[in-house]
Amino acid sequence: MTKTLPAGSVIGILGGGQLGRMLSVAAARLGYKTHIYEPMANPPAADVAHAVTTAPYEDLTALEAFAKSVAIVTYEFENIPTTALDAIEAVCPIHPNRRALSVSQDRLIEKSFLRDLGLATAPYAAVDDATDLAEALDEIGAPAILKTRRLGYDGKGQARLKSVADADTALADMQGASAILEGFVAFSHEVSVIAARNLSGEVAAFDPGENVHEGGILRTTTVPARLTEAQRTDAVLLSAKILNALNYVGVMGVELFVTPKGLIVNEIAPRVHNSGHWTQNGCAVDQFEQHIRAIAGWPLGDGSRHSDVVMENLIGNDIDRIPDIAQERNAAIHLYGKAEARPGRKMGHVNRIAG
Amino acid sequence: MTKTLPAGSVIGILGGGQLGRMLSVAAARLGYKTHIYEPMANPPAADVAHAVTTAPYEDLTALEAFAKSVAIVTYEFENIPTTALDAIEAVCPIHPNRRALSVSQDRLIEKSFLRDLGLATAPYAAVDDATDLAEALDEIGAPAILKTRRLGYDGKGQARLKSVADADTALADMQGASAILEGFVAFSHEVSVIAARNLSGEVAAFDPGENVHEGGILRTTTVPARLTEAQRTDAVLLSAKILNALNYVGVMGVELFVTPKGLIVNEIAPRVHNSGHWTQNGCAVDQFEQHIRAIAGWPLGDGSRHSDVVMENLIGNDIDRIPDIAQERNAAIHLYGKAEARPGRKMGHVNRIAG
The missing domain is CATH 3.30.470.20 (ATP-grasp fold, B domain)
Known part of the structure; x- marks a missing residue:
């Protein structure tokens, strides 16, 4: 039998955006309180939360105090620094687990995880440099899309390649970050x-x-x-x-x-x-x-x-x-x-x- | 045209019980914040409110500060002391209005208000003493129910009269409060x-x-x-x-x-x-x-x-x-x-x- 979290327990939520806000209301409906951890002041979730900590994810002292004030921790976004997760997990459980986070934080790991499960994905290849990209384009063809493997690098992101001629520009857009080339999928x-x-x-x-x-x-x-x-x-x-x-x-x-x-x-x-x-x-x-x-x-x-x-x-x-x-x-x-x-x-x- | 309360405004709620709690969530859904005023510590509404004041309704300074922190005031229960309402209304509007409160706070005023509108109510009569009660029973008959006119007097409340013989006991139950005798209604x-x-x-x-x-x-x-x-x-x-x-x-x-x-x-x-x-x-x-x-x-x-x-x-x-x-x-x-x-x-x- 799984133990149910006792009524009145505090659930910690990393991230105070609209998802944290709506999670907080749902937690209250089930008799729980919530504690929001969010770097930005006055986030949306603060209006409907029991407690709020305003501190960056680099503040390990604040993270530890937060973790000690709650029974379990969850999150509203996947791009949480590993050090922050370590600090919290030393004190209390995090759901969903670290594996789910590590898979979803990296497009290459995500794709290979899905393939290993026998699921269909877009054709893809890892791209760390111009040689990789040339080989990948050779294999996958254009049009294609080059994406950084990891999310949340401001200013970096995605570059569309209409043809092989766009390769250099696209690679430059990655600003040196490890990337993945994905083939286009013809979907309805x-x-x-x-x-x-x-x-x-x-x-x-x-x-x-x-x-x-x-x-x-x-x-x-x-x-x-x-x-x-x-x-x-x-x-x-x-x-x-x-x-x-x-x-x-x-x-x-x-x-x-x-x-x-x-x-x-x-x-x-x-x-x-x-x-x-x-x-x-x-x-x-x-x-x-x-x-x-x-x-x-x-x-x-x-x-x-x-x-x-x-x-x-x-x-x-x-x-x-x-x-x-x-x-x-x-x-x-x-x-x-x-x-x-x-x-x-x-x-x-x-x-x-x-x- | 009625002016809509601007997004982000704070709505004050008198009373922090479950009704205040669910009002607070609804206010958030429409883009408002709430400030709860409640004498008891850690009320249900506090888990989902932007701000909470813990103070008695007799604390006019706290009430004034509360009223100044919000755009409008509403309430989750009708038994608010008149002095508290006065203190708030000097600063900001209260909805529903004072007349609705005064009508619903007094069973005699409520019944006569409804009758004046041409609506049917149970037969009733005002009872302040034994003579009133005898006359009322004569008119309305038994069984009947004797109720204090005003709500919320702990330990006072309602007394059922199976027959005229119960009159003295019922009146004693009112502990000197003004009352109203209501005839039973045969309803399905x-x-x-x-x-x-x-x-x-x-x-x-x-x-x-x-x-x-x-x-x-x-x-x-x-x-x-x-x-x-x-x-x-x-x-x-x-x-x-x-x-x-x-x-x-x-x-x-x-x-x-x-x-x-x-x-x-x-x-x-x-x-x-x-x-x-x-x-x-x-x-x-x-x-x-x-x-x-x-x-x-x-x-x-x-x-x-x-x-x-x-x-x-x-x-x-x-x-x-x-x-x-x-x-x-x-x-x-x-x-x-x-x-x-x-x-x-x-x-x-x-x-x-x-x-």
């Missing part, structure tokens, strides 16, 4: 599975959602997604395979490309996921509560849906449409309490319930 | 309407819920209630009449007895109401958000229901059933974070979604 649409695995090893998944991106940012998620029954089953089973292989505890977002040849795994995110926000108004147990249930030793919600939902992200000036959206029937508004509406900034989302 | 069941009116005078109501009490405490609310179409319309219209008559801003709970002769108003509560908790999992906009919308100058949700719901209160040791309830399909759990499960104490509720 993208779906994602929000799956969870709890401390007892129980797995549950919400129905896949269909995602539409704009400018690299998720715009809408529609549930149900356009999938055949077989594709739906495939999507859920392969997600379960990933969670089990990682001995994962918590909610994971699994992004999939739908192609004529089957589903291709784009990437995994070891946390609650923007494409799972629809569950707040479509399910009795939403992804945030599902995550808290998973890490706190509860049984999982079964993922069943009482309503179809279209989730729309409110990005930047989209927030100005709130007065109109507030008048819509069956529109559930979720704002993040961010003061300034910068371009590309996620300010909130709206779940439109079918019916 | 109780329903309640959760209605709202916003700053623009717009009114909306959720579908009536059917309430079952046990030991004087609400046990379940079932939606839809057993009502004919005409009764349903009556219930909503009479509720709207009450809100309009009071120039009310916010959510109100209106309890109604269903009798063969029509609907009889039992009592009104000028706040979000336990019998409206089902809206959290039945509607896009729940009663807590509806209240915040109303007082913050937003348009109201239309009250439409996407799912049928049965709400069950978890009282005292009911909390021990959580491990079983957590395994139920379509059961949405809402716990209040209270440390100790005392008999009669509301620890949480569960909304069971039909389907």
Whole structure:
């Protein structure tokens, strides 16, 4: 039997953005308190948290005090420095585990992990220098996309190669960071599975959602997604395979490309996921509560849906449409309490319930 | 045009119990922060609030500082001392207004207000002494119930009179407080309407819920209630009449007895109401958000229901059933974070979604 985290326990959350905010509300609904750790002052999660520590991830003293004040730690983003994780894990458990983080923090490790599981990914090759890139382009062909292996290096990121002629520029964009070349995948649409695995090893998944991106940012998620029954089953089973292989505890977002040849795994995110926000108004147990249930030793919600939902992200000036959206029937508004509406900034989302 | 409270504004809430807690979460969802004022330390609402003041309602300095830190004030219970209201209202607006509070704080004023609106109530008479009581019993008959006019006097409350012979004992139970004798009403069941009116005078109501009490405490609310179409319309219209008559801003709970002769108003509560908790999992906009919308100058949700719901209160040791309830399909759990499960104490509720 798994021990359930006692009522009134404090759950530590690394990161105070909107995901931390919604996790905090879900934790409260299950009778827990939350302590947010976030470098930036007045983060969105602070408005609905029991306690907040404002300190950088390099402040090991603050991290240790934080860890000592909580029963378990979870996180809302995957790019946490290893030293910070070490400091916390010396004091209390972290869910999801380090392996999930190390796999998802490095695109090369992630891809090879998925391949080893027998799952389809885009063609890829490691690129550390011009020779690697030339060989990779030879193998994979263009168009292709060069990405840094690790996330979160500001100013570094992704470079598209229309042809082999773009190789030098693309490599320069990596600014010396280890990279991975990914071939383009001809997909009809993208779906994602929000799956969870709890401390007892129980797995549950919400129905896949269909995602539409704009400018690299998720715009809408529609549930149900356009999938055949077989594709739906495939999507859920392969997600379960990933969670089990990682001995994962918590909610994971699994992004999939739908192609004529089957589903291709784009990437995994070891946390609650923007494409799972629809569950707040479509399910009795939403992804945030599902995550808290998973890490706190509860049984999982079964993922069943009482309503179809279209989730729309409110990005930047989209927030100005709130007065109109507030008048819509069956529109559930979720704002993040961010003061300034910068371009590309996620300010909130709206779940439109079918019916 | 009504001015909408700017995003990021702080809403003050008098009372830090579960209603304040759920109001706080709803306010955050609309982009507001909350400041809780509560005499008891570590109240349920503190876990999800931006700021908390722990001070008694007699501390006018603390009340003034609280009022100065917020844009508007609302409350989760109606028994707020007049001096506290005066101190706050000198600084910022209170919604719902003072008239709603004064009507609902005094059973005699409440009954005569309802009668003046042409609404049916139980037969009643004011009782200040033995002579009044004898005359009232003569007029109303027994069985009847003697209640103090004003709420919240600990140890004073209600006394049932099976016959005229119980008069002396019942009067003694009032301990000298002004009282009201109410005749029994032969009703088949109780329903309640959760209605709202916003700053623009717009009114909306959720579908009536059917309430079952046990030991004087609400046990379940079932939606839809057993009502004919005409009764349903009556219930909503009479509720709207009450809100309009009071120039009310916010959510109100209106309890109604269903009798063969029509609907009889039992009592009104000028706040979000336990019998409206089902809206959290039945509607896009729940009663807590509806209240915040109303007082913050937003348009109201239309009250439409996407799912049928049965709400069950978890009282005292009911909390021990959580491990079983957590395994139920379509059961949405809402716990209040209270440390100790005392008999009669509301620890949480569960909304069971039909389907």
